[in-house]
Amino acid sequence: MEKMILNGKLVAQTEIKVDFEDRGYQFGDGIYEVIRVYNGQLFTAEEHLKRLMDSAKHIFLSVPYSASEINEQLQELVKANSLESGIIYLQITRGVSPRNHAFPNPSVDCMYIAKTKAVPRSTANADTGVNAITTEDIRWLRCDIKSLNLLGNILAKQKAAEAGCFEAIQHRDGTVTEGSSSNVSIVSGGKIITHPANNLILNGISRQVMLHLCASNDIPVEEREFTVDELMNAEEVFLTGTTIEVLPIIKIDGTVIGDGQPGQITQKLQELFSNEVERQCGVRN
Numbered sequence: 001m002e003k004m005i006l007n008g009k010l011v012a013q014t015e016i017k018v019d020f021e022d023r024g025y026q027f028g029d030g031i032y033e034v035i036r037v038y039n040g041q042l043f044t045a046e047e048h049l050k051r052l053m054d055s056a057k058h059i060f061l062s063v064p065y066s067a068s069e070i071n072e073q074l075q076e077l078v079k080a081n082s083l084e085s086g087i088i089y090l091q092i093t094r095g096v097s098p099r100n101h102a103f104p105n106p107s108v109d110c111m112y113i114a115k116t117k118a119v120p121r122s123t124a125n126a127d128t129g130v131n132a133i134t135t136e137d138i139r140w141l142r143c144d145i146k147s148l149n150l151l152g153n154i155l156a157k158q159k160a161a162e163a164g165c166f167e168a169i170q171h172r173d174g175t176v177t178e179g180s181s182s183n184v185s186i187v188s189g190g191k192i193i194t195h196p197a198n199n200l201i202l203n204g205i206s207r208q209v210m211l212h213l214c215a216s217n218d219i220p221v222e223e224r225e226f227t228v229d230e231l232m233n234a235e236e237v238f239l240t241g242t243t244i245e246v247l248p249i250i251k252i253d254g255t256v257i258g259d260g261q262p263g264q265i266t267q268k269l270q271e272l273f274s275n276e277v278e279r280q281c282g283v284r285n
């Protein structure tokens, strides 16, 4: 029987019911994280849980557990479900209360659930690269918060899906921000360029791993805004994200990027990322 976490306790998945007045259900009033598990080990869990706590703080949500308590609970969950390779999805909402936009007063207990899902580590897309479209970024101005409100991201991803593409690369007035569920980087003049970690993007944990790997391997990086024009004329374009790791983009809006193959720097980063997974979790493809 598949186990989940409900408010800090391991329970059978069938025991979990959502109240129609849960604020996550009615308003998207909550936060979430997705953490990769390799070889039964959580990858970059501390970084994910720090971001979870930061997101909670930004929306004035009080979480009754510390990051290290949640980390231990998640490790128990992985063990209980014998998860080898996959993800943990975790979400915390502001709890159940009669519908009213303002926070419940007095406050109510938050609703915290976590679930595992087995996902094999696939290299098919990583080897060939994928296609993307560009689209206007219509989201709010606090994209640094990993909020349950994902309508802007969903509409962008659906547009990509309808175009037969893997990802939608969003831009604000011609400045590239990020993918609908990933960060975007380009290689231009042999240098990696990626949007600065501010309120307009989610500071991806994989993005942070990539930046550390660049720093320790003398790969030049510039964290600055870049335009759709620079994107389309880049030598290489790649995405980073928890489930995709480092994923090459070979075509955008039907235009071939570089020579239409995963680029050298992207491939180097894929190798470095795999080494890092092996270092932290002891597993390789």
Ligand SMILES: Cc1ncc(COP(=O)(O)O)c(C=O)c1O
Pocket (backbone or CB within 6 Å): 034, 153, 178, 179, 180, 181, 182, 183, 201, 202, 203, 204, 205, 206, 207, 240, 241, 242, 243
């Ligand atoms: C909008 C957005 N940007 C970036 C990312 C990548 O973040 P991470 O590397 O932490 O998975 C995600 C991941 O889901 C995302 O939804």
